[in-house]
Every structure is written in structure tokens, then in C-alpha cells.
Amino acid sequence: MKSTAVDAVIRGLKKAGVTVVCYLPDSLFKELYPALDADPDIRTIPVTNEGEGAAICGGVFLSGKRAVLVMENSGLRASVEPLARMGLGAGIPVVMLMSYRGELGENNWWAIPHGITMEPMLDALRVPYRVVRDEDAIEEAITDAFSWSYAAYYHSAIALGGSIVR
Amino acid sequence: MKRYDCMTKLGERLTDELVILSLGGSVDEWYNAAPHMRAASLFQQQLGCVTGEAFGLAVGLPHRQVISLDTDGGLLFNLGILATLGNEQPENLLTIVWDNQMYLSIGGPRTHTAAGRVDLAAIARASGVEKAFTATTLEEFDALCAEGLAASVPYVIVAKVDGVLQPGIKRKHSDGREDKYIFVRHVEETEGVVIMGPSEHN
Numbered sequence: 001m002k003s004t005a006v007d008a009v010i011r012g013l014k015k016a017g018v019t020v021v022c023y024l025p026d027s028l029f030k031e032l033y034p035a036l037d038a039d040p041d042i043r044t045i046p047v048t049n050e051g052e053g054a055a056i057c058g059g060v061f062l063s064g065k066r067a068v069l070v071m072e073n074s075g076l077r078a079s080v081e082p083l084a085r086m087g088l089g090a091g092i093p094v095v096m097l098m099s100y101r102g103e104l105g106e107n108n109w110w111a112i113p114h115g116i117t118m119e120p121m122l123d124a125l126r127v128p129y130r131v132v133r134d135e136d137a138i139e140e141a142i143t144d145a146f147s148w149s150y151a152a153y154y155h156s157a158i159a160l161g162g163s164i165v166r
Numbered sequence: 167m168k169r170y171d172c173m174t175k176l177g178e179r180l181t182d183e184l185v186i187l188s189l190g191g192s193v194d195e196w197y198n199a200a201p202h203m204r205a206a207s208l209f210q211q212q213l214g215c216v217t218g219e220a221f222g223l224a225v226g227l228p229h230r231q232v233i234s235l236d237t238d239g240g241l242l243f244n245l246g247i248l249a250t251l252g253n254e255q256p257e258n259l260l261t262i263v264w265d266n267q268m269y270l271s272i273g274g275p276r277t278h279t280a281a282g283r284v285d286l287a288a289i290a291r292a293s294g295v296e297k298a299f300t301a302t303t304l305e306e307f308d309a310l311c312a313e314g315l316a317a318s319v320p321y322v323i324v325a326k327v328d329g330v331l332q333p334g335i336k337r338k339h340s341d342g343r344e345d346k347y348i349f350v351r352h353v354e355e356t357e358g359v360v361i362m363g364p365s366e367h368n
Contacts, residue, residue, distance in 0.1 A: 020225055043225065045254060048246025055215030056250075059186070059222020062208065062350060064359040067222065082215040089211065090342035092219075153362065 001031045005135050005164050009097070010039060012142030016095075017066045019043060022053035026072035028099035028165040036070070050075030054082045058092040066146065073098040073118040073159060074111075083125060083155055093149040093156070097142065100131060100161030118159065127155045133162030167304055169264050170332035172325050173199035175308045176233075176262070179315060180206075182356065184227070184349075186220040187235035188212045190271025191331040192264055196235060198335040205352040209338060209345045214243030217261050221251060224259040227357065231258050231315060238265040238279045238324075241286060245293075251320045252294020260314040261322045266329040274329055290322040298322035 009032060013021070022045045025033045037044050047053040053069045060067035069079070076098065086092040101108075102115020122129050128148060132141045138160065145156040169192060177200030185207040187196055193209050200207070210216055220234030241247070241263050251259070267280040278284045290298035297319055301307035307325050314321035340348070350361045 020222075022222075045225070045250070048249055049244070051215065052218050052244055052246055052250065055218025055244075055247075056222035056225070058215070059219035059224070060226045061222075062219070062346075062353060062361070063223050063226020064353065064357065064361045065226035067226075082212065082218070085210070085212045085215070086219075090346045092346060151365065 001029060001165055002135070003031065005138060005160075006032050006035045008135055008138040009142065010035060010042075012139035013068060014041065015139065016143045016146035018068050018146075019065050020045065020057070020060045020067035021070055022047050022056045022067060023070040024048075024050050024053060024072075024075055026099055026101075028072065028101060029070065032070065050078040051080075051082045054079045054086070054094045057094045058082070058086045061092055061094070069094055069096045071096070071098055072114065073101050074114040076118055076121055076157075080121065080125065083127075087125070087127075087155045091153040093153050095145050095149050096155065096157040098157060098159045099165050100159040103161050105162075105166070122157055125155065127157055129157040129159060131159045131161055133160075133164060135164055138164070167302060167307065167325065167327050168330070168332070169266065169325070169327040170195050170199055170335075171304055172264075172307050172327060175304060176200070176311050177203060179311055180233075182206070183231040183233055183315075184223060184353065185233045185235060186210065186216055186223060188216045189237055189240055192235065192237060194335055194337050195332050197338040198332070205348050208349040209340070209342075211342065213240050216240055217247045217251075218244065220261070221247065221254070221256060221259055224256045227353075228258060230357075231260065234259065234261040236261055236263045238263060238267060238277045238286065239269050242278055242284075245289060248290045248293035248295055248322075255294075256320050257318045259320050260311075260317070261320070262311075263322065263324045264327055265324050266327050268329045270329050270331065287322060287324045295320045295322050298324070300324045300326060302326045
């Protein structure tokens with residue numbers, strides 16, 4: 001991930017009012033995590049699985065602060081149970097920023113399931129999402145996701161793919 | 167030890183704290199045992215993310231005492247949260263685990279604590295939550311609550327309770343959405359913040 005893309009993500013998060021980032025690190029976003037850790041305006045919370053991160057983000061929402069869950073798109077599968085319970089059961093939203101593993105161009109066999117399952121799972125959860133492959137669109141995508149989630153009180157997701165993460 | 171008696175004791179100690187809880191019968195018991203805390207409690211029906219949500223709330227409101235009322239089945243669903251608490255060391259989070267050694271809400275099948283080999287407090291300590299204790303009597307539980315509420319480190323109490331739902335209690339009628347709105351409005355009012363604000367006119 002280029003430093004300009006990392007900067008765009010952090011600019012978007014700050015513009016959206018995010019002060020807490022829960023993450024489980026992955027390889028495509030590997031430059032993003034240390035940059036988030038180093039940012040004095042953001043508290044990062046590494047988690048043991050993405051579902052735990054979703055739960056923590058839900059709790060941060062209830063405090064009036066804003067959080068985001070950053071992960072590889074495989075983490076969506078680990079998050080489905082708390083996302084369904086919190087989102088569909090109580091209307092507690094989580095905004096997710098995912099790396100798009102397994103899209104066309106993927107050259108790792110183990111990442112293929114991530115690409116095949118991501119969009120159908122988002123659709124099954126009725127989570128609106130945007131796939132962003134243009135660095136210039138990152139910032140607006142993040143702020144749009146937060147605007148929507150704080151109007152709908154439901155989850156939304158941004159997947160960064162293409163040359164942004166390769 | 168009866169969970170309802172423990173809840174009554176805990177409730178007597180609470181005034182302006184915030185509580186997140188689950189699951190099954192413990193929801194109705196807390197609703198009755200601590201009626202003054204109803205608006206300050208987020209009633210959930212979830213397995214595995216109650217303490218995570220409570221931790222997130224504690225992160226967002228570091229000046230406010232937050233209490234997670236978790237269960238043996240719920241905590242076993244994601245033991246990783248203990249490692250996260252061990253690393254993050256929240257100063258304002260008390261976690262109480264109602265350990266009745268069964269999935270009571272579905273009729274009482276055993277959880278992994280039933281065989282007597284799995285020690286949730288020991289797992290918490292080994293995860294970096296040094297203040298983690300097991301209570302087997304009401305007096306022990308009450309004393310641990312006093313210490314845990316005053317602590318400035320993450321604190322876990324595993325309360326060994328029986329599997330008998332308190333008879334004759336009133337069922338809570340609201341669902342997760344109504345509970346969330348009640349809780350959020352309480353946080354907004356007591357913290358002077360806006361969480362779910364007015365819609366834009368544009």
C-alpha cells in the first residue's frame with residue numbers, strides 16, 4: 001500500500017470523526033497499521049479476531065465516539081455473528097474498512113475464498129458497500145460510509161482493492 | 167449461590183455506572199434485581215460479544231465505570247477478549263461472569279466449565295488480567311464487587327451460581343432496538359453528548 005493511500009485512509013477516518021480503530025492485521029494493509037498506531041489522534045486496539053473487533057466498535061458507538069473495524073475481507077466471515085446480532089437485532093452499527101483479497105488478479109490460492117464469499121456475505125447481511133480501486137476515492141468513500149451508518153444505524157463497508165493494495 | 171442474590175447485592179452498589187449484559191434468564195433477573203439501573207443497562211441477547219461491547223464503551227467513556235455481566239457460555243465463545251483486556255488494561259471495566267456451568271436458556275446443557283477442569287478466572291489471569299477471582303459465596307462475591315468497582319485495572323469476577331432461574335420475576339417486554347434507544351438516551355443525558363442526533367434537512 002502506497003504511503004499516499006495510507007494518508008488518504010487516515011484523512012478519511014479523521015474527517016469522519018473516528019478516534020478508535022480496532023484491527024486484526026493483514027498483509028495488504030501492512031503499511032496502514034503502523035501508521036494508525038503512530039497517529040496521536042487515534043487509539044488503536046489490536047484484537048484476537050474480527051468478531052471481537054466488531055463488538056468493541058459497537059461498544060464505542062454506544063459511548064458517542066466513533067470507531068472503525070479494519071481487516072482483511074476474510075475477517076468479515078469471523079464477524080458475521082456479532083454483526084448480525086448487533087446490527088439486525090439492536091441497530092448498533094459498525095463501519096468496516098477491508099482489504100479486498102481474492103478479487104480478479106489474485107495470485108494466492110488461499111485467498112480465493114475471501115473474494116468469492118465477501119460480496120454475497122455483505123449482501124446476505126444487507127450491508128451496503130463500495131469497492132474502491134482509485135486512491136482519489138478513498139477519503140470520500142470512508143466519509144460516505146459513516147454518513148450512511150449514522151443515518152441508518154446499520155453497518156456499512158468499504159473494500160479497498162486493485163492497485164491501492166497491490 | 168444464587169445469581170439473583172448476587173445481582174441484588176451488586177445493584178445495591180451501583181448508582182451512575184453503565185452495564186452491558188446478556189443472556190437469557192440473566193436479562194430478566196437483572197431487570198428485576200436492579201430496577202434503578204434499567205435505563206443504564208443495555209440488555210443484549212448475544213453470545214460472545216458482551217464483554218467486547220462493554221470494553222468498547224469503557225474505551226469511549228474512560229471516566230465512567232462500566233460493568234459487563236457476561237456468562238460462562240458467552241465468555242467461552244470468545245476467550246480472546248481476555249487477552250485483549252490483558253493487553254489494553256482498561257481502568258474502568260468490571261467484568262462479572264455468571265458461571266452456572268450450563269446453557270440455561272435452552273434447557274441446561276452443560277458448558278465447558280461443568281466438568282470442573284476449565285477455570286475462567288485462571289484463564290483471565292494467564293491472559294494478563296491479574297485481578298481475576300472466583301466467588302462461591304455471596305459474601306465473597308459482595309467483597310469482590312466492592313474491590314472491583316474501586317479498582318483501576320481490569321477486574322474479573324467469576325461467580326459460581328446455580329442454574330435455577332429466579333421464580334416469579336417479571337419478564338422484560340422490550341426488544342434489542344428499544345433497549346438500545348433507552349440506553350443511548352441515558353448515555354446522552356448523563357454524558358451531555360449526542361449519539362443518535364437529529365436528521366439533516368437537505
